[in-house]
Amino acid sequence: MSELLGVAVLGAGHMGADHVRRLDRVVSGARVAAVADPDADRAKEAAAGIDGVAVHTTAEAALDAPGVEAVLIASPGEAHEEALLAAFARGLPVLCEKPMVPDSAGALRVVEAEARGGRRLAQIGFMRRYDPEYRRLKSLLDGGRLGRPLMLHCVHRNVSSPPHFTSAMLVTSSVSHEIDAARWLLGQELTAVTVLRPRPSAGAPAGLIDPQFVLFETERGALVDVEIFVNCGFGYEVRCEAVCESGSARIGEAHTLLVTAAGAAREEVPQDYLVRFADAYDRQVQAWVDATRRGRVTGPGAWDGYAASVAAEAGVRSLETGTRTPVVLAPRPALYDPS
Amino acid sequence: MSELLGVAVLGAGHMGADHVRRLDRVVSGARVAAVADPDADRAKEAAAGIDGVAVHTTAEAALDAPGVEAVLIASPGEAHEEALLAAFARGLPVLCEKPMVPDSAGALRVVEAEARGGRRLAQIGFMRRYDPEYRRLKSLLDGGRLGRPLMLHCVHRNVSSPPHFTSAMLVTSSVSHEIDAARWLLGQELTAVTVLRPRPSAGAPAGLIDPQFVLFETERGALVDVEIFVNCGFGYEVRCEAVCESGSARIGEAHTLLVTAAGAAREEVPQDYLVRFADAYDRQVQAWVDATRRGRVTGPGAWDGYAASVAAEAGVRSLETGTRTPVVLAPRPALYDPS
Amino acid sequence: MSELLGVAVLGAGHMGADHVRRLDRVVSGARVAAVADPDADRAKEAAAGIDGVAVHTTAEAALDAPGVEAVLIASPGEAHEEALLAAFARGLPVLCEKPMVPDSAGALRVVEAEARGGRRLAQIGFMRRYDPEYRRLKSLLDGGRLGRPLMLHCVHRNVSSPPHFTSAMLVTSSVSHEIDAARWLLGQELTAVTVLRPRPSAGAPAGLIDPQFVLFETERGALVDVEIFVNCGFGYEVRCEAVCESGSARIGEAHTLLVTAAGAAREEVPQDYLVRFADAYDRQVQAWVDATRRGRVTGPGAWDGYAASVAAEAGVRSLETGTRTPVVLAPRPALYDPS
Amino acid sequence: MSELLGVAVLGAGHMGADHVRRLDRVVSGARVAAVADPDADRAKEAAAGIDGVAVHTTAEAALDAPGVEAVLIASPGEAHEEALLAAFARGLPVLCEKPMVPDSAGALRVVEAEARGGRRLAQIGFMRRYDPEYRRLKSLLDGGRLGRPLMLHCVHRNVSSPPHFTSAMLVTSSVSHEIDAARWLLGQELTAVTVLRPRPSAGAPAGLIDPQFVLFETERGALVDVEIFVNCGFGYEVRCEAVCESGSARIGEAHTLLVTAAGAAREEVPQDYLVRFADAYDRQVQAWVDATRRGRVTGPGAWDGYAASVAAEAGVRSLETGTRTPVVLAPRPALYDPS
Structure with missing residues (x-):
C-alpha cells in the first residue's frame, strides 16, 4: 500500500x-x-x-x-x-x-x-485496549490457562484533577476506562454498580468526593472493584489484577529503570496518562x-460506547443514593453480535 | 536475666x-x-x-x-x-x-x-502484629509521612481449605486476621461490614461460598476491602496496601529468590501460613x-479479641442476608484505654 | 509534511x-x-x-x-x-x-x-540506542544526578545460538551491542578488552566457548563487564546496571504481566530479541x-561502527590469547567531533 | 532440654x-x-x-x-x-x-x-550461611534443577567505610564474605584471584582504592565476580546471582515494604549489615x-577460615601487582573431609 x-x-x-x-x-x-x-x-x-x-x-x-x-x-x-x-x-x-x-x-x-x-x-x-500490558492480560484470560475470572481488582489514580472536575466525573470520565476494560477483559456486560465513599482526602478540593470505591457486578457473577483517586498527589497509576480460578495476573506495576540512591531503590512513577499510555x-x-x-x-464500537455510558449513569446514581444500582441495557442490535 | x-x-x-x-x-x-x-x-x-x-x-x-x-x-x-x-x-x-x-x-x-x-x-x-512487614507498615502509617490512611486493600489466599470448612469460617477464621490487622493498622474500630459473593470458583468444594469479598467501614471513615479466597489452588498470599492521602504502601509482595528458567522469571510463593508467618x-x-x-x-489484649469476634459475627450475618451490617461494640472498660 | x-x-x-x-x-x-x-x-x-x-x-x-x-x-x-x-x-x-x-x-x-x-x-x-529503557538510563547518566559512572555490569543471554555460530561471534555479533551501548552510555572510547572463559555450559554445542565473560576498560577509567551466554536455554535477557558515585541504575528487568499460579509468581521472559527490541x-x-x-x-554513525569493529577484533584476539588486549583506534576525523 | x-x-x-x-x-x-x-x-x-x-x-x-x-x-x-x-x-x-x-x-x-x-x-x-536467602539459593543449587553453576555475579556495597579502612581491607574484610559464600555455594575451592581497579569514586576517602572488581576462578572452572564498593553512599546492598546451565537465580533484591509517594515507588535500602543480616x-x-x-x-569450620585467609592474601597480592594470582592451599587434613 x-x-x-x-x-x-x-x-x-x-x-x-x-x-x-x-x-x-x-x-x-x-x-x-x-x-x-x-x-x-x-x-x-x-x-x-x-x-x-x-x-x-x-x-x-x-x-x-x-x-x-x-x-x-x-x-x-x-x-x-x-x-x-x-x-x-x-x-x-x-x-x-x-x-x-x-x-x-x-x-x-x-x-x-x-x-x-x-x-x-x-x-x-x-x-x-491497545496498551501492550492490557493486551497481554486479555490474551492470557482468553487462553483459559488460569480458568474463569472471578474478580478484577483495579486501581486508578491521578496526581490531581483538572479544575471544575465534579464528584460525578470520577465515575463518568475516569472509571469509564475501567468500565470498558472490565467488559472487554471479561467478555461480559455489567449488571449493577455500587459506589462507596470513604472519607475524602485532605488533598482533594473542597466538596469533591475523592477517593471513591466502585463495585461492578457482571452477568456471569464476576465482581469488579475500582479504587478511583484523582487527587492522590503522587503519580499516575493504573493497575489491574485478574483473580481467576487457578491463578492471578497483574498489570500496571511495570518497572523499567530502577534507581538505587540515597537509601532507597526507586522506580519513577509517571505523572500523566499521556506518558503511561503514549504508546x-x-x-x-x-x-x-x-x-x-x-x-x-x-x-x-458504538455498542461499547453506549454500554459504558449506561454503566456510568448508573454509577452516578449510586454515588448520589448510596445504594446498589442496576445497569439496564437496551436490546443489542444484531449488527453488534460478536463475530 | x-x-x-x-x-x-x-x-x-x-x-x-x-x-x-x-x-x-x-x-x-x-x-x-x-x-x-x-x-x-x-x-x-x-x-x-x-x-x-x-x-x-x-x-x-x-x-x-x-x-x-x-x-x-x-x-x-x-x-x-x-x-x-x-x-x-x-x-x-x-x-x-x-x-x-x-x-x-x-x-x-x-x-x-x-x-x-x-x-x-x-x-x-x-x-x-509481629510480622516484620506488618510492623514496618504500621510504623510508616503511625509516622504520618503519608498522611491519613483512607483505604486498605487486602488479599488473603490459601491453597485449599481444610475439611469441614464452612462459608462462615471464611469470615470467622480467615478474615478475622484482617479484622485485627485493620483495627491495629488504622487505630480505629470497625463500624459496619458487607460481604459480597462473586460466583464461587470451580476449585472450591461444592456448596462453599469461595471467594468472598468483604468490606469494612471504620469509625473515622476509612474503607477496608478484603478478598478472601481459601481454595485458590496456587499459593498462600497475604497482601495489604494502605492508601493514604499522600502515598500508598504495600506489603506481602516480598521476593527473595528470583529464579529465571524455562522462559520465565519465577518467585516461589509459599504454600502455607506456617512458612509465611513462621518468624x-x-x-x-x-x-x-x-x-x-x-x-x-x-x-x-482481650478487648481486641472481643472486637474481632463482634466484627466476625456481623460478617457472618452479612454473608447470610446479603446486606450491610453494623458492628456494635459494648462500651470499652477503662482498663483497655490506650496508654 | x-x-x-x-x-x-x-x-x-x-x-x-x-x-x-x-x-x-x-x-x-x-x-x-x-x-x-x-x-x-x-x-x-x-x-x-x-x-x-x-x-x-x-x-x-x-x-x-x-x-x-x-x-x-x-x-x-x-x-x-x-x-x-x-x-x-x-x-x-x-x-x-x-x-x-x-x-x-x-x-x-x-x-x-x-x-x-x-x-x-x-x-x-x-x-x-532507541530502546526506551536504554534511553532513560542514558538520560539519567547524562543528567549527572548519580555522579560519574564507575562500572557497567551487563548481561546478554540468548536461548540458543544459530547454526555455525562460532566462539568469536559471541564477541563480534553479540557483545558488539554492549560495545556500542557502553561507548554511548559512558561517552568514552574503550581502551582494552579481556575475555575470560568459564567452563562451557553442557547446553552449548560441542566446541563452542559459551558463556564468556568480557571486561572492557575505558579511557577515563570505567570498567565494563559483560556476561555473554548464547545458549542459556531459558530466555532472552539483556540487562545493564550502571554503578555511579552516588547511586546505581538498572534496566532490563521490566516486568509487565505478573502471573501467580501453581505455586509461583511468574513473569514471562521473552524468547527473542525481536520481541524484546521490537519497539x-x-x-x-x-x-x-x-x-x-x-x-x-x-x-x-560510521565512527561508531568503526570503533565497534576495532573493539570486537581486540576481543577476538583476547579470546584466543587469554590476555588483556589494547583497543587502538585511528585518529578520529573532525567530521565526527561531538556537536 | x-x-x-x-x-x-x-x-x-x-x-x-x-x-x-x-x-x-x-x-x-x-x-x-x-x-x-x-x-x-x-x-x-x-x-x-x-x-x-x-x-x-x-x-x-x-x-x-x-x-x-x-x-x-x-x-x-x-x-x-x-x-x-x-x-x-x-x-x-x-x-x-x-x-x-x-x-x-x-x-x-x-x-x-x-x-x-x-x-x-x-x-x-x-x-x-545462615541468611534465609543464601540458604534458599544453596538449596536450589544443590538440588540440581538448574544444572551446574557456571558463574556467580556478586555485588557488595556499604554506605561508607570505617576510619582507617585500607584498600587491602576491601578484600580481607569485605570480600572475605563472598570468598566463603562462593566456596560454600559452589562446593569448590578457589584457584586464582584477579583484582581490577576502576578509577576510584569521588566519594571514597583520598587514597582508598574503592570500588574494586574481584574475579575468582574455581577448581572446576566456575567464574566468580565481585563488585566491592564500600563508600557507595546510598545503602547496604549484598546481591548474588548464580548463573547455571539451565537457569539463573538471584538473591539480595528482596523488597518488603513498597512505598509509592512523591512521584516514585520506593523500597528502602538498609543502611547497615546489622539490619540486613540481623536474622x-x-x-x-x-x-x-x-x-x-x-x-x-x-x-x-577452621578449614573454611583457613581457605578464606589464603584467598584473601592472594587477593591483596593481586591488588598490589595488578596480575592474576593463584590461590594455593595446603593439603586438607582428613578431619575436614566432607561427610
Whole structure:
C-alpha cells in the first residue's frame, strides 16, 4: 500500500492537536486532509506545516472537504452525537474519542443510527485496549490457562484533577476506562454498580468526593472493584489484577529503570496518562488506520460506547443514593453480535 | 536475666505441640513447665524429651502444677473462655490463640472478668502484629509521612481449605486476621461490614461460598476491602496496601529468590501460613515471654479479641442476608484505654 | 509534511524483509521505492503488494531506481562496504545494519570515504540506542544526578545460538551491542578488552566457548563487564546496571504481566530479541526517516561502527590469547567531533 | 532440654556485647557464663544485669570460669589464634568471629592444632550461611534443577567505610564474605584471584582504592565476580546471582515494604549489615548453641577460615601487582573431609 488515508480531524484542542501530530508524524498510511474547530485560529495552528490540509470551522464542512475518507472526532463530548450522525450519513469510518456520547439516550441514538445503516463505521477511543500490558492480560484470560475470572481488582489514580472536575466525573470520565476494560477483559456486560465513599482526602478540593470505591457486578457473577483517586498527589497509576480460578495476573506495576540512591531503590512513577499510555494512543490510531484502509472496523464500537455510558449513569446514581444500582441495557442490535 | 519463665501449655494438638517446641528450643527465657490435653498420650508426646514438665489432662491441673508462672492457651476455641477465666482467677498471664472466644457474648464475659480484676493479663494470638512487614507498615502509617490512611486493600489466599470448612469460617477464621490487622493498622474500630459473593470458583468444594469479598467501614471513615479466597489452588498470599492521602504502601509482595528458567522469571510463593508467618510466631512468643518476665502485657489484649469476634459475627450475618451490617461494640472498660 | 521519503532496501532476507514491512506499514513518512537482492524471487516476495516498488538484483541498480532518496542496508555484512561507498558516491543518506563492516580495516575505509565527502550520511543500526529503557538510563547518566559512572555490569543471554555460530561471534555479533551501548552510555572510547572463559555450559554445542565473560576498560577509567551466554536455554535477557558515585541504575528487568499460579509468581521472559527490541527497531527507523527528511543524521554513525569493529577484533584476539588486549583506534576525523 | 549451655564470650566490644545480649535474650538454650575483655569496665558493662556471670580481663581466666562449656570469640582478629588454641587445649567448642586468623600461616596452625586433636571444635562466623536467602539459593543449587553453576555475579556495597579502612581491607574484610559464600555455594575451592581497579569514586576517602572488581576462578572452572564498593553512599546492598546451565537465580533484591509517594515507588535500602543480616546472626548463634548441646559442629569450620585467609592474601597480592594470582592451599587434613 502507498495511498494515504485522508482523515478529517474534528476538534483542535489539546487532544485534537495531538491526533493531528500523530496522524502526520507517527502513524503510517494516513494523512491529515482537514481540520475543523469553531476557533479558526486553533484549527490553523494545529494544521500548520502540513501540506494539503483544509481548515474549517464546522464539522460538516470538514467532512465534505476534498480527499476526506475517514473522520477522527476529538471535539467536546456534547458535539459527538451530531458529528457521528453526520459521518454515518456520508458513510465515513470514524474514530471517536470517549465518551462516545455523554448521556445514554444520545448514545443509544447513535447505536440505532449505525444499526439502521447496516454497516459498522464507528470505533470508540478506549485506548487501553491497545496498551501492550492490557493486551497481554486479555490474551492470557482468553487462553483459559488460569480458568474463569472471578474478580478484577483495579486501581486508578491521578496526581490531581483538572479544575471544575465534579464528584460525578470520577465515575463518568475516569472509571469509564475501567468500565470498558472490565467488559472487554471479561467478555461480559455489567449488571449493577455500587459506589462507596470513604472519607475524602485532605488533598482533594473542597466538596469533591475523592477517593471513591466502585463495585461492578457482571452477568456471569464476576465482581469488579475500582479504587478511583484523582487527587492522590503522587503519580499516575493504573493497575489491574485478574483473580481467576487457578491463578492471578497483574498489570500496571511495570518497572523499567530502577534507581538505587540515597537509601532507597526507586522506580519513577509517571505523572500523566499521556506518558503511561503514549504508546497505546499511537497503536490505537495505527490500528484504526490499518483497518480502515482495509474497509474494516476491528476496535471497540458504538455498542461499547453506549454500554459504558449506561454503566456510568448508573454509577452516578449510586454515588448520589448510596445504594446498589442496576445497569439496564437496551436490546443489542444484531449488527453488534460478536463475530 | 537467667531465670526461665515456667509456662503451662494448654492443648497439645498441632498448634499446641508447635508452641511447646518453640518455648523449648526457639524462645529465650522460658521453659515448658506443664502440658495439658484431654488426650494424655498426645500431651506426653508433645512433652517428650523436655526436663521437668508436668503432664495433665485438664487445664486446671496444669495451671496448678509446680513452677507454672504463665499460660499459653492452644486448645480448641470452645475451651478458651473457661481456661482464660481460670488463669485470671490465679492471676496468671496468658497468651491465648485466636479466636479468643468464638462467640462475642463469651468474649465479652472474658473482657468483663479481666476488667473486674483490674489488671491486664491476657494477650491474644494475632501474630501478624509481629510480622516484620506488618510492623514496618504500621510504623510508616503511625509516622504520618503519608498522611491519613483512607483505604486498605487486602488479599488473603490459601491453597485449599481444610475439611469441614464452612462459608462462615471464611469470615470467622480467615478474615478475622484482617479484622485485627485493620483495627491495629488504622487505630480505629470497625463500624459496619458487607460481604459480597462473586460466583464461587470451580476449585472450591461444592456448596462453599469461595471467594468472598468483604468490606469494612471504620469509625473515622476509612474503607477496608478484603478478598478472601481459601481454595485458590496456587499459593498462600497475604497482601495489604494502605492508601493514604499522600502515598500508598504495600506489603506481602516480598521476593527473595528470583529464579529465571524455562522462559520465565519465577518467585516461589509459599504454600502455607506456617512458612509465611513462621518468624511472626517466633517473635510473638518471644515478645510475650519478655514482657511477661517484666510483669507487663504489650500485645493485643482481650478487648481486641472481643472486637474481632463482634466484627466476625456481623460478617457472618452479612454473608447470610446479603446486606450491610453494623458492628456494635459494648462500651470499652477503662482498663483497655490506650496508654 | 506529506511527501514520503523513497527508500531503497538492500537485502531481502529475514532482516531486510522486516524492514520493508516496517517502512511500508509502521513508519510514518516513508515509502519503499526499491528492493534489491541477488535472489530476485526473494526481492519480489518482500516487495509484494506495495505500489511503485522497483525490484532489482544489484545494489547499484536499486540505488539508481527512480524516486530513491535514501538507502537501508540489510544485506550480509560482507556486502556493506561496497554498498556504503556506492551510497556515499550518490550522496544518499544510509541506515546500515550492524556490523557496519566486519573487519576494522574496511570500516576505517568507510569512515575515511565519508570524511572525504565532508558530510555525514551514514547511520549504523545500533538499535539499543532507541530502546526506551536504554534511553532513560542514558538520560539519567547524562543528567549527572548519580555522579560519574564507575562500572557497567551487563548481561546478554540468548536461548540458543544459530547454526555455525562460532566462539568469536559471541564477541563480534553479540557483545558488539554492549560495545556500542557502553561507548554511548559512558561517552568514552574503550581502551582494552579481556575475555575470560568459564567452563562451557553442557547446553552449548560441542566446541563452542559459551558463556564468556568480557571486561572492557575505558579511557577515563570505567570498567565494563559483560556476561555473554548464547545458549542459556531459558530466555532472552539483556540487562545493564550502571554503578555511579552516588547511586546505581538498572534496566532490563521490566516486568509487565505478573502471573501467580501453581505455586509461583511468574513473569514471562521473552524468547527473542525481536520481541524484546521490537519497539526499538520501529523507533530507530522512524527516527532515521524523520531526520533524513530534515536532511540530518542524528543516530550512531560510521565512527561508531568503526570503533565497534576495532573493539570486537581486540576481543577476538583476547579470546584466543587469554590476555588483556589494547583497543587502538585511528585518529578520529573532525567530521565526527561531538556537536 | 532445659539445661542451659554456659558460654564464655571473649571480647566485649561492639560485636562481643551484641553476642552477650543475643545469648542472654534471643537465643534459646544458652546462658552467658563469663565475659572477658582487657578493659574490665567494658566487660562489666556488657555483663550488667545478667545473673551468674564471671567477669575477667584475660581469655584464659574466662575459659576456666565455673560453668563454662563453650566459647564465643569476638575479640580483635590478632587475638584469635591464641584464644582458639586455648579453647582446643581445654576441649571447648568455639564459635569464632571472622577472620578466623588474619594471616594464613596462623590460620594453618589453627587447622593443624584442631586436626591433631582429632575432633572438630571450631565454627567460624561466616553468618551468611545462615541468611534465609543464601540458604534458599544453596538449596536450589544443590538440588540440581538448574544444572551446574557456571558463574556467580556478586555485588557488595556499604554506605561508607570505617576510619582507617585500607584498600587491602576491601578484600580481607569485605570480600572475605563472598570468598566463603562462593566456596560454600559452589562446593569448590578457589584457584586464582584477579583484582581490577576502576578509577576510584569521588566519594571514597583520598587514597582508598574503592570500588574494586574481584574475579575468582574455581577448581572446576566456575567464574566468580565481585563488585566491592564500600563508600557507595546510598545503602547496604549484598546481591548474588548464580548463573547455571539451565537457569539463573538471584538473591539480595528482596523488597518488603513498597512505598509509592512523591512521584516514585520506593523500597528502602538498609543502611547497615546489622539490619540486613540481623536474622542471620541470630540464627547462626542459635544453630551453634543447638549443635553444641548435642556435641556436634555443623557450621563452617577452621578449614573454611583457613581457605578464606589464603584467598584473601592472594587477593591483596593481586591488588598490589595488578596480575592474576593463584590461590594455593595446603593439603586438607582428613578431619575436614566432607561427610
